[in-house]
Amino acid sequence: xxxxxxxxxxxxxxxxxxAAIKMNSDTELAAVYTRRAPEALxxxxxxxxxxxxxxxxxxxxxxxxxxxxxxxxTDLPTMTPKFAALYNVIDSFDTHAxxxxxxxxxxxxxxxxxxxxxxxxxxxxxxFSLNRLYASxxxxxxxxxxxxxxGVSQGHSDAVRRIDGVLDCRQYTIPVPAALERxxxxxNPTLTTREKHTRECFVVAADGADLARIENEIKTMPNYFxxxxxxxxxxxxxxxxxxxxxxxxxxxxxxxxxxxxxxxHVIEYSLKLDSNPEFTGSVLVAYARAAAxxxxxxxxxxxxxxxxxxxxxSAKSGEELRAHCL
Amino acid sequence: xxxxxxxxxxxxxxxxxxAAIKMNSDTELAAVYTRRAPEALxxxxxxxxxxxxxxxxxxxxxxxxxxxxxxxxTDLPTMTPKFAALYNVIDSFDTHAxxxxxxxxxxxxxxxxxxxxxxxxxxxxxxFSLNRLYASxxxxxxxxxxxxxxGVSQGHSDAVRRIDGVLDCRQYTIPVPAALERxxxxxNPTLTTREKHTRECFVVAADGADLARIENEIKTMPNYFxxxxxxxxxxxxxxxxxxxxxxxxxxxxxxxxxxxxxxxHVIEYSLKLDSNPEFTGSVLVAYARAAAxxxxxxxxxxxxxxxxxxxxxSAKSGEELRAHCL
Numbered sequence: 001x002x003x004x005x006x007x008x009x010x011x012x013x014x015x016x017x018x019a020a021i022k023m024n025s026d027t028e029l030a031a032v033y034t035r036r037a038p039e040a041l042x043x044x045x046x047x048x049x050x051x052x053x054x055x056x057x058x059x060x061x062x063x064x065x066x067x068x069x070x071x072x073x074t075d076l077p078t079m080t081p082k083f084a085a086l087y088n089v090i091d092s093f094d095t096h097a098x099x100x101x102x103x104x105x106x107x108x109x110x111x112x113x114x115x116x117x118x119x120x121x122x123x124x125x126x127x128f129s130l131n132r133l134y135a136s137x138x139x140x141x142x143x144x145x146x147x148x149x150x151g152v153s154q155g156h157s158d159a160v161r162r163i164d165g166v167l168d169c170r171q172y173t174i175p176v177p178a179a180l181e182r183x184x185x186x187x188n189p190t191l192t193t194r195e196k197h198t199r200e201c202f203v204v205a206a207d208g209a210d211l212a213r214i215e216n217e218i219k220t221m222p223n224y225f226x227x228x229x230x231x232x233x234x235x236x237x238x239x240x241x242x243x244x245x246x247x248x249x250x251x252x253x254x255x256x257x258x259x260x261x262x263x264x265h266v267i268e269y270s271l272k273l274d275s276n277p278e279f280t281g282s283v284l285v286a287y288a289r290a291a292a293x294x295x296x297x298x299x300x301x302x303x304x305x306x307x308x309x310x311x312x313x314s315a316k317s318g319e320e321l322r323a324h325c326l
Numbered sequence: 327x328x329x330x331x332x333x334x335x336x337x338x339x340x341x342x343x344x345a346a347i348k349m350n351s352d353t354e355l356a357a358v359y360t361r362r363a364p365e366a367l368x369x370x371x372x373x374x375x376x377x378x379x380x381x382x383x384x385x386x387x388x389x390x391x392x393x394x395x396x397x398x399x400t401d402l403p404t405m406t407p408k409f410a411a412l413y414n415v416i417d418s419f420d421t422h423a424x425x426x427x428x429x430x431x432x433x434x435x436x437x438x439x440x441x442x443x444x445x446x447x448x449x450x451x452x453x454f455s456l457n458r459l460y461a462s463x464x465x466x467x468x469x470x471x472x473x474x475x476x477g478v479s480q481g482h483s484d485a486v487r488r489i490d491g492v493l494d495c496r497q498y499t500i501p502v503p504a505a506l507e508r509x510x511x512x513x514n515p516t517l518t519t520r521e522k523h524t525r526e527c528f529v530v531a532a533d534g535a536d537l538a539r540i541e542n543e544i545k546t547m548p549n550y551f552x553x554x555x556x557x558x559x560x561x562x563x564x565x566x567x568x569x570x571x572x573x574x575x576x577x578x579x580x581x582x583x584x585x586x587x588x589x590x591h592v593i594e595y596s597l598k599l600d601s602n603p604e605f606t607g608s609v610l611v612a613y614a615r616a617a618a619x620x621x622x623x624x625x626x627x628x629x630x631x632x633x634x635x636x637x638x639x640s641a642k643s644g645e646e647l648r649a650h651c652l
Contacts (some may be wrong), residue, residue, distance in 0.1 A: 264607075311633055
């Protein structure tokens with residue numbers, strides 16, 4: 001019997017999870033749940049029902065794991081604890097400052113219900129976090145550096161779209177090559193925000209809009225752009241559709257540490273992703289497998305990627321893993 | 327009370343473990359055990375006793391974990407099961423074909439004694455294995471590629487030293503840049519042994535030795551060199567001491583996988599190590615911490631890096647890890 005997975009929320013991430021389930025022969029999409037009218041939604045997988053989020057509330061849906069594909073700002077803080085009281089759940093909560101509260105809320109709900117709730121799963125937080133942990137545990141005397149990109153930041157793209165006269169925007173976050181090089185060389189540099197990343201915006205403006213004003217509003221926007229060197233390109237809607245329709249992303253976690261007498265070691269983990277939501281969805285599905293297994297062993301409560309032994313993620317047995325991956 | 331660690335064997339790796347213990351404030355070197363005459367051995371840490379391997383046999387040494395720094399060919403297959411019956415143990419067993427037997431032997435001994443035995447720990451097997459597992463679990467439709475170097479292969483250096491007329495050798499394994507580039511580009515190439523790595527030997531020959539014969543014996547040596555493009559340089563003993571005294575190593579695990587419709591993702595994990603034994607020793611100490619904790623929780627039996635949740639490796643608490651690494 002394959003692992004029955006429900007997806008709550010059918011945006012970019014929900015579709016990424018759906019694509020990932022197809023790549024894993026031991027997982028099966030049981031249903032997609034939506035806050036919209038279910039009959040208005042057509043999903044990519046044939047023969048799988050689309051249901052209302054209200055159907056989840058009975059706790060009687062035949063799911064081994066529910067993957068919650070909502071936003072960290074308002075959806076996940078309420079949805080994940082609520083559904084952790086009914087199902088094993090996974091989310092990709094990424095509001096860093098609120099992780100302790102979110103973890104505690106999910107832990108209380110999941111423990112009371114005897115369910116597993118894996119929070120903050122994906123690539124950052126997620127695979128990048130694992131690499132920060134492994135590196136700092138092995139080399140406690142060192143520093144980690146995280147670089148994001150080159151890739152599309154959906155939050156920054158949205159922020160530009162809210163500027164008057166902007167019809168569309170795609171914002172790329174780009175690591176500064178010289179900064180990356182200094183870290184790779186083990187120089188252990190102190191780097192400012194501006195020294196680590198640049199930002200590049202492709203903007204479709206309304207006819208007759210004041211381009212100089214738009215460019216200035218972008219470059220001086222607090223938090224999002226003011227601390228960065230930003231380049232703005234005005235393009236047509238056709239160019240946007242032709243050249244910027246994907247959601248590539250990636251980045252690197254570097255760790256530079258020393259052992260005796262300053263002997264240096266540099267660890268680098270990097271991702272180059274053609275589709276951010278499909279890769280994030282793939283991580284969520286691997287952790288859904290782990291959550292189902294851990295719960296079957298009697299485990300419950302909130303967990304993160306730090307708390308789960310790697311073997312639980314793989315469809316292969318311990319013997320196969322030792323023979324082929326070790 | 328800090329974690330009391332014993333080191334069995336005081337070669338390059340034993341000294342690397344000793345250096346790593348100094349970097350971890352929660353670990354302490356309790357004793358070094360040796361097959362040599364203990365009084366003939368001086369270790370780098372002051373005030374720590376050097377004892378005979380025979381002292382371990384009582385099972386009464388005050389150790390939380392014994393790190394066994396022996397060779398995979400003849401030492402570890404007997405030593406690790408033997409001492410897993412008396413102490414929590416860690417080794418770096420790396421004879422791939424014999425891992426199933428070694429795992430079974432250590433598992434039986436450790437389970438019967440209520441101890442933990444972590445085998446095949448270091449960077450390959452070890453950190454590289456973890457990256458092969460995580461990548462293939464997240465992207466089941468893909469291929470992994472492991473490149474070693476640039477670094478010193480002690481096994482290949484030793485093989486050359488056994489040639490008549492060779493006084494000393496340092497052999498560097500070097501990844502072929504074009505092969506690395508093809509994998510990084512997501513081309514998913516099929517690569518022969520010769521296409522992946524080249525080998526470079528620095529050799530000190532005896533006075534009057536036949537250099538052409540030595541070079542030919544190296545380049546045609548089965549298993550070690552015959553399948554590679556090898557370069558041989560003859561140098562003086564002074565040049566060897568001046569330019570080749572370190573044991574740097576490193577390498578990369580690359581994984582190239584696809585999700586829907588051939589959407590590509592490339593994952594790369596790479597290490598650049600000034601000292602192979604000090605980094606390997608650092609991994610062993612992190613897993614010694616994990617073994618002590620797992621055993622304190624009542625766990626026993628053989629384990630590999632696949633079976634241990636990452637949080638066990640770190641001296642930090644779950645709260646600290648979620649706040650600073652997640």
